[in-house]
Amino acid sequence: MTARRTRIFWMAFAVILALLIVMPFGLPEFWRRFLTEILIWGLLAMSSDILIGYTGMVSFGHSAFFGLGMYGAAAALLTTRPPSLWLALLYGLIAAATVAAFVAYFSTRLRDIYFAITTLIFSQIFYVIIFTWTDATGGENGLAFSRPALAIPGLFSLPFTTLTLYWFVLAVVTGSYLVLRRITRSPFGMVLQSIRENEARTRAIGYPVERYKIVAVMFSGLFAGLAGVLYAIQNRFAAPDFVFFVVSGEAVIYNIMGGVGTLVGPIVGAAAFLLLREGLSRLFPYLASVASQHGLALPGLAEFPYLIPLGIIFIAIVIFMPQGLLGFARRRLNE
Amino acid sequence: MLEEFLIQTINGIVVGMILALVASGLTLIFGIMDVVNFAHGELFMLGAYVGVVTLAGTGSFWLALLVATLVVAALGAAIHVTTLRPLLGRDPLNTILVTFGISLVLQNYALWQFGPVARKINEPFTGHFNLFYLEYPWYRLVIALLSAAIIAGLWLFLKYSTYGVWIRATTQDRLMAQAMGIPVPRLLTIVFAIGSGMAAASGVLFGPLVGVNHAMGLDWVLKAFIVVVVGGMGNLVGSIAASIFISLTESYASLWVSPSQAIIVSFVVLILTLLIRPTGLFVPTPK
Amino acid sequence: MTAADHSEALVRVEDIHTYYGKSHILHGVSLEVRRGEIVGLLGRNGVGKSTTLKAIMGLVHPTRGEVLLEGQSLGHLPAHRVARLGIGYVPEDRRIFRLLTVSENLRTGLDGRGVSEARKKELLEMVFDFFPVLAERRNQAGGTLSGGEQQMLAIARAMMLEPKIILLDEPTEGLMPRMVSQIRHIIHVLRREGVAVLLVEQNVPLTLETSERVYFMEKGQVRHQAAASELHADHEVVHKYLGV
Numbered sequence: 001m002t003a004r005r006t007r008i009f010w011m012a013f014a015v016i017l018a019l020l021i022v023m024p025f026g027l028p029e030f031w032r033r034f035l036t037e038i039l040i041w042g043l044l045a046m047s048s049d050i051l052i053g054y055t056g057m058v059s060f061g062h063s064a065f066f067g068l069g070m071y072g073a074a075a076a077l078l079t080t081r082p083p084s085l086w087l088a089l090l091y092g093l094i095a096a097a098t099v100a101a102f103v104a105y106f107s108t109r110l111r112d113i114y115f116a117i118t119t120l121i122f123s124q125i126f127y128v129i130i131f132t133w134t135d136a137t138g139g140e141n142g143l144a145f146s147r148p149a150l151a152i153p154g155l156f157s158l159p160f161t162t163l164t165l166y167w168f169v170l171a172v173v174t175g176s177y178l179v180l181r182r183i184t185r186s187p188f189g190m191v192l193q194s195i196r197e198n199e200a201r202t203r204a205i206g207y208p209v210e211r212y213k214i215v216a217v218m219f220s221g222l223f224a225g226l227a228g229v230l231y232a233i234q235n236r237f238a239a240p241d242f243v244f245f246v247v248s249g250e251a252v253i254y255n256i257m258g259g260v261g262t263l264v265g266p267i268v269g270a271a272a273f274l275l276l277r278e279g280l281s282r283l284f285p286y287l288a289s290v291a292s293q294h295g296l297a298l299p300g301l302a303e304f305p306y307l308i309p310l311g312i313i314f315i316a317i318v319i320f321m322p323q324g325l326l327g328f329a330r331r332r333l334n335e
Numbered sequence: 336m337l338e339e340f341l342i343q344t345i346n347g348i349v350v351g352m353i354l355a356l357v358a359s360g361l362t363l364i365f366g367i368m369d370v371v372n373f374a375h376g377e378l379f380m381l382g383a384y385v386g387v388v389t390l391a392g393t394g395s396f397w398l399a400l401l402v403a404t405l406v407v408a409a410l411g412a413a414i415h416v417t418t419l420r421p422l423l424g425r426d427p428l429n430t431i432l433v434t435f436g437i438s439l440v441l442q443n444y445a446l447w448q449f450g451p452v453a454r455k456i457n458e459p460f461t462g463h464f465n466l467f468y469l470e471y472p473w474y475r476l477v478i479a480l481l482s483a484a485i486i487a488g489l490w491l492f493l494k495y496s497t498y499g500v501w502i503r504a505t506t507q508d509r510l511m512a513q514a515m516g517i518p519v520p521r522l523l524t525i526v527f528a529i530g531s532g533m534a535a536a537s538g539v540l541f542g543p544l545v546g547v548n549h550a551m552g553l554d555w556v557l558k559a560f561i562v563v564v565v566g567g568m569g570n571l572v573g574s575i576a577a578s579i580f581i582s583l584t585e586s587y588a589s590l591w592v593s594p595s596q597a598i599i600v601s602f603v604v605l606i607l608t609l610l611i612r613p614t615g616l617f618v619p620t621p622k
Numbered sequence: 623m624t625a626a627d628h629s630e631a632l633v634r635v636e637d638i639h640t641y642y643g644k645s646h647i648l649h650g651v652s653l654e655v656r657r658g659e660i661v662g663l664l665g666r667n668g669v670g671k672s673t674t675l676k677a678i679m680g681l682v683h684p685t686r687g688e689v690l691l692e693g694q695s696l697g698h699l700p701a702h703r704v705a706r707l708g709i710g711y712v713p714e715d716r717r718i719f720r721l722l723t724v725s726e727n728l729r730t731g732l733d734g735r736g737v738s739e740a741r742k743k744e745l746l747e748m749v750f751d752f753f754p755v756l757a758e759r760r761n762q763a764g765g766t767l768s769g770g771e772q773q774m775l776a777i778a779r780a781m782m783l784e785p786k787i788i789l790l791d792e793p794t795e796g797l798m799p800r801m802v803s804q805i806r807h808i809i810h811v812l813r814r815e816g817v818a819v820l821l822v823e824q825n826v827p828l829t830l831e832t833s834e835r836v837y838f839m840e841k842g843q844v845r846h847q848a849a850a851s852e853l854h855a856d857h858e859v860v861h862k863y864l865g866v
Contacts, residue, residue: 058428106609113371113427117560118609124557125602132596249435256432305443315436318429319421497729504719504730511717514679515730516705516783 017174024166033234034278036166038271039173040230044247045254045266046173046180047223052252053261054184055216056196057111061103061119062251064126065221067243068095069228071130074143074238083148089229096225097218099126104217108210111199120245127243142239160233169230173267176223180263183219192216224251253314259324268325276313280306338467343586345466349475351582352482355575356537357555358562359486360530362574365563367506367526369427370419373434375534375559376552377441382407382535383547384445387454396459400539404532411531415524423520438552445549456542478540485536486575489529493571502526554598561601565608580604631690632657632818633709633787638677638687647673649842650687655787660809660819662829662850664864665839671822672714674839675789678820679711680704692786705731710780710788710817714795716772718779720765724756727764727775731782749778752811770801777808787818794825806832826860838863 024032044066051057072095073088080087107118130137137143150168151157158164183189191212194202203209232238241247250273251266258269288302317324357379364372382403389399414437422429463470493499501522505512513519537555538547545551562581566573581601588600631654640648648670655661663671676682678689680701689696691707705711710731719727728749732742750757753774759767764775773793780788790809794802802825809832812819823829829836830850838846840863853859 058431060431106606109609113431114564116428116431117371117564118605121557121561121564121602121605125599128596128599128602132593249439252432252435300447303447305447307443308440308447311436311440311443314439315418315433318432318436319418322425322429497732500722500726500729503722503726507719507721508717510681510701511713511719512730513701514681514705514711514713515779516702517730518702520700 020170021167024163029162032162032166034274036162036169036234037231038274039166039169039267040227040234041250041254041270041274042267043173043176043230044224044227044251045258045270046177046263047220047227048251049255049260049263049266050180050184050192050216050220050223052255053263053265054189054196055192055213056199057108057213057216058116058252059119059217059220060116060245060248060252061107061121061123062220062224063243063245063247064103064119064123065096065100065224066228066231066247066251067123067126067130067238067240068099069093069225070232070238070242071095071137071143072225073229073232074145077145077148077232078143083146085148085150085233088148088233089226092229092232093222093225096228097222100218100221100225101214103221104214108213108217120248123243123245123248127240127245130243131240137238137240140240142237142241144237147233147236165234169234172226172230176226177263180223184263188212188215255324257314257317257325265324272325273310276310277306280309339590340587342466342469342471343590344583345471345475347583347586348579349479350586351579352479353537353541354555354558354562354582355578356482356485356540357534358559358566358574358578359489359571360533360537361556361559362563362566362571363489363533364527364530366570367502368419368430368523370430370527371427371434372527372530373431373556374414374437374441375434375530376554376556377438377445378407378411378531378534378552379538379541379555380445380547380549380552381410381441382538383456383542383551384449384454384538385535386456386539386542387449387547390456396457396539399456400536403535403539407535408528408532412524412528414531415527419527420520420524423523438556442549442552449547449549451548453546453548455546456539458543474543478544481540482537485533489533490571498522498525558598558601561605565605630657631655632659632692633678633820634690634693635674635678636687636690638674638684638689640673640677640682640684642673647842648677648684651677651839651842651844652687653837653844653847655818655820657786658813658816658818659835660813660821660833662833662836663820663822663839664826664829664836664860666864669839670842671839672791675711675713675791675820675822678704678789679709681711705783708783708786710783710785712773712776712780712788712790712793714791714822716776718764718767718772718775720763722764723761724764724767724775725760727779728756728782731779745782745784749781752781752808753778770797770804773797773801773805774808781812781817785817787820788812790819790821792822792824794823794828802828826864830854 024035027035044062047065048059048062051059069092072092075095076087076091077083103119103122107115107122110118131139133139147160149157149159150164160168184192191202191207195209195212199209228242231242254269254273255266256269257272258267259265284304284306285302288298291298291301357375361372361375364370364375385403385406386399389402390396393399418433418437419430422433458472458474460474462473464473465471493502501512501517504515505517505519505522509519558581562574562577565581566575566577581604584600584604585597588597634654635652637650637652638648639646639650651670651674653661653663653674663674665671673682677684680696680699680703683698691709696704696707719730722730725746728746732745750760755771756775756778759771764772767775777788777790777793793805797805806828809819809821821829821833830853833850836848836850836853837844838859846859846863848859
């Protein structure tokens with residue numbers, strides 16, 4: 001990157017970060033929480049971009065890492081008194097990293113769609129274990145706990161408000177972004193990209209491709225776990241639904257919608273997806289009420305599932321905009 | 336104990352044959368088209384629902400089976416033409432993404448249309464025979480036989496019909512098949528329709544055993560994926576053998592653990608397979 | 623076959639350009655094959671001979687220029703439609719369907735509709751007449767045949783389309799000398815049946831002997847054409863383009 005482009009990048013980074021810091025001031029409570037969710041899902045999506053966009057491996061098993069992050073945090077918050085934010089982070093990351101190491105060891109032996117299916121099935125193993133091991137995990141009901149305070153023992157302790165939690169999440173996500181960006185630009189990241197471009201050649205040059213892939217999956221799983229911890233802290237529960245593969249599928253959707261291989265794209269994709277979901281889930285009840293005001297009874301319209309139009313939009317993006325929204329916008333800007 | 340073991344053996348084979356029916360559709364679609372069909376379970380589920388509706392309207396189970404197969408086959412053809420044909424020549428990973436989107440749409444459509452309460456398909460006949468201390472329903476054996484018959488039909492079709500020869504030729508060398516005048520795009524649509532119809536038929540056949548709801552496809556698609564991987568992707572005989580093997584191990588496991596945990600056994604089978612023959616199980620990655 | 627037939631272009635390639643990714647493979651190739659004519663296409667490796675055949679077949683679509691069959695542009699017609707219009711393709715590496723039996727390999731070329739069962743049988747018998755070895759091995763998997771037999775199968779398979787022209791890509795590659803004379807014989811059979819042939823070969827004597835006209839390609843273009851009979855005397859041209 002030339003010096004000029006670097007300068008432009010950091011200026012844009014600073015402006016966007018500043019906007020994100022002040023954004024919640026103008027927003028009601030609901031949207032503040034919504035913004036926090038976007039950041040958390042964005043972090044999950046960004047973590048899987050390391051695999052999809054940089055290494056060319058599509059994981060359908062990120063729900064396992066995310067979910068284990070949640071349950072790890074739950075374990076820390078339920079067993080230690082007083083509940084500690086840092087222990088929650090530590091436990092969550094350890095849980096996610098352990099699972100990631102396990103999954104990585106097996107799944108990286110396979111490529112392409114075989115890798116995708118294997119990660120999917122692995123995540124389902126953890127789902128079934130968590131779902132049926134009721135004594136430890138609460139089974140179907142999951143685990144509820146109280147939110148820890150933002151505290152450094154001996155220094156200060158602040159209970160989280162919606163606003164401070166948002167800033168905390170923003171800080172973690174921004175930090176993660178910078179770390180991931182660093183990783184993708186490091187020699188390690190270059191090897192990953194060369195695996196994506198031509199695996200056989202990378203191996204022929206002498207790189208131990210499998211080991212690189214294992215480490216990539218572990219990094220990716222670690223950040224997915226971090227997102228899980230944040231989600232657990234925000235919502236004060238851990239539930240098996242979040243280990244279910246549909247969450248992994250959504251992470252892939254965010255990536256594809258936003259544009260893979262950009263780190264920022266997946267966050268944009270998550271934002272677009274969640275906003276669309278919010279908008280569509282309000283649109284149909286609204287249309288139904290408008291219709292009924294005009295004497296039109298449209299049974300079922302109010303309950304029309306937002307995932308149908310959302311699914312169709314996603315399919316259209318895969319077919320017509322393989323580079324995602326960001327790639328599409330970038331090309332438009334360049335034209 | 337021996338009695339229970341035998342009962343579980345029969346159960347395992349019955350479920351294994353239905354699984355084989357689901358998985359052979361998936362295998363057919365993968366082996367020939369390089370399409371990983373995430374929506375296969377939803378086609379199974381929609382087949383069951385079309386069966387429910389037809390059964391309610393006509394009272395005939397067999398008509399319901401036929402109508403469900405045809406309707407879902409037509410739906411499969413439409414899905415293929417609109418969403419998968421444009422992806423011809425692109426990375427097969429795109430097909431997972433698109434079919435994942437399709438499964439979201441279909442599942443939510445079913446939830447909206449039919450509601451969350453499970454529907455029932457009545458067995459076409461209710462006779463039992465004595466199996467040790469159990470009254471074992473004849474219907475279960477009939478399902479196994481019917482599934483076997485449908486798979487045999489598929490095999491004969493692939494072996495002897497002109498389309499069968501074309502399909503096998505296309506599997507081996509798509510470009511050369513085209514150069515021989517085989518209308519590959521149309522053929523792929525037909526294959527997708529056949530696989531969809533088979534999924535729908537399994538849905539109707541299996542309906543009486545569990546009840547029909549919008550999420551019933553998920554378990555099946557996962558199991559079918561395991562079967563397809565363990566059996567060697569795109570290998571029809573392998574996936575039939577793997578279906579029965581996996582269903583049997585799950586049946587036996589359910590002697591000791593709850594059925595919902597028994598699925599972990601198939602996961603373990605999968606992991607062991609990957610460990611022992613990490614690459615040998617698969618046909619070479621098509622490139 | 624009448625004289626009038628012979629004068630009319632069956633296949634005409636007009637100034638086609640193709641790309642593979644970013645590399646420019648064909649730089650404006652033009653040539654024509656008349657009805658029932660055997661035409662050779664010579665040139666060193668990598669000059670675009672195989673790509674020319676693929677472009678005629680519709681397996682590669684030219685970005686510029688066009689291919690005409692009997693005066694009609696083939697446009698971007700997919701290969702399976704081109705095959706049905708009467709162009710048979712025998713690729714370089716034969717690409718027979720290895721897991722299909724010999725009969726099944728041949729059956730791939732039969733139209734599912736339109737052609738009557740009787741006509742299908744007739745075609746099969748005709749092809750088995752030309753290639754008795756294949757008749758003997760009709761229920762054997764294609765992959766188990768010898769190289770020469772596979773080459774015969776590849777040509778026989780193309781003949782099932784009842785083609786007006788067969789594109790023959792290096793039929794003698796990797797074959798024993800005894801089999802080369804078989805190929806020569808097959809080309810004579812094709813000529814007798816009135817099937818035109820566009821022959822890409824490394825074997826210059828075979829090409830000069832079987833062809834009526836010969837094109838020479840260099841760097842993605844046709845640089846020279848001549849009647850085969852003139853070339854027997856004119857070794858200089860052959861040497862210039864082929865280095866032999």
